[in-house]
Amino acid sequence: MAHWHLREVKLAIEKLGWRVVSELPGDHYSIAQVWKIQRSPKEPTFFIEIGAMDGDGNLTPLDQAYECAVRDHPKIALYFGKRGLPQSKSRIRWRTELTQFVKDLESIAGKRDRT
Numbered sequence: 001m002a003h004w005h006l007r008e009v010k011l012a013i014e015k016l017g018w019r020v021v022s023e024l025p026g027d028h029y030s031i032a033q034v035w036k037i038q039r040s041p042k043e044p045t046f047f048i049e050i051g052a053m054d055g056d057g058n059l060t061p062l063d064q065a066y067e068c069a070v071r072d073h074p075k076i077a078l079y080f081g082k083r084g085l086p087q088s089k090s091r092i093r094w095r096t097e098l099t100q101f102v103k104d105l106e107s108i109a110g111k112r113d114r115t
Contacts, residue, residue: 018037073108
């Protein structure tokens with residue numbers, strides 16, 4: 001279910017020079033996995049947390065993830081909605097939100113580089 005979302009997030013950040021340097025276990029509560037991302041060893045590291053929790057508050061497998069967010073930046077988050085068919089409203093919304101997520105990541109990376 002979430003595999004295509006995760007694949008597209010990874011491709012989008014890789015296009016801008018980021019790479020997932022490690023995939024870490026989550027917190028055994030609401031985060032299924034954490035991606036440690038970085039452009040180079042000389043640049044700051046960020047963490048993308050992948051949320052996967054059911055309606056009862058239990059952690060679910062990664063393939064049932066429903067969102068990802070940049071650690072310590074809760075407003076930079078991406079909900080894994082329906083994929084939809086090409087050119088459908090769902091697909092256009094997903095692409096728009098993915099683009100915004102990556103722009104927001106770039107924005108905070110730039111701010112951290114200047115400090």
